[in-house]
Amino acid sequence: MDNLYLQQCHPGICGCCLINGYANVGLFHKVVSTVQLAAKFEIPENTSFYNAVISACAKTYDLMEMERVFNRMKDKQCQQNELTFSIMVDTYRKEGMNDKQLKQELLSNGCLHPQ
Numbered sequence: 001m002d003n004l005y006l007q008q009c010h011p012g013i014c015g016c017c018l019i020n021g022y023a024n025v026g027l028f029h030k031v032v033s034t035v036q037l038a039a040k041f042e043i044p045e046n047t048s049f050y051n052a053v054i055s056a057c058a059k060t061y062d063l064m065e066m067e068r069v070f071n072r073m074k075d076k077q078c079q080q081n082e083l084t085f086s087i088m089v090d091t092y093r094k095e096g097m098n099d100k101q102l103k104q105e106l107l108s109n110g111c112l113h114p115q
Contacts, residue, residue: 015034015035015038015043015049015052016048016049016051016052018030018034019031019034019035019049019052019053019056020052020055020056022034022056023052023055023056023059023060024059026059026060028056028059028060028062031053031056035053045073045076045078046078047073047078047079047080047081047084050069050070050072050073050078050080050084051081051083051084051087053069054066054069054070054073054084054087054088055087057069057091058087058088058090058091061091061094061095063091063092063095066088066091070084070088085106088106089102089106092105092106
């Protein structure tokens with residue numbers, strides 16, 4: 001069904017909807033399969049798409065995967081936005097990082113630039 005849904009809808013929008021929906025109900029394995037299907041059908045991986053995947057990772061507190069997706073986003077030269085950073089900062093804070101740890105994590109991920 002996901003196959004058909006992704007093929008028949010507006011590129012980028014449906015993938016995000018499926019990813020967000022599956023993440024909201026805790027079906028992370030379906031998030032992964034949707035990302036794989038999106039690649040198969042050459043659905044554009046834009047900022048909204050990456051934000052949906054980063055958000056799904058955040059909901060499962062999978063920081064390593066969240067960082068991998070963020071790095072892939074940067075490697076693909078996809079523009080990050082305020083939502084991208086907001087999701088990541090909120091997740092790091094929920095994981096108990098204090099401001100100093102958070103700043104270091106954001107610097108190491110390229111979210112912040114040294115001053």
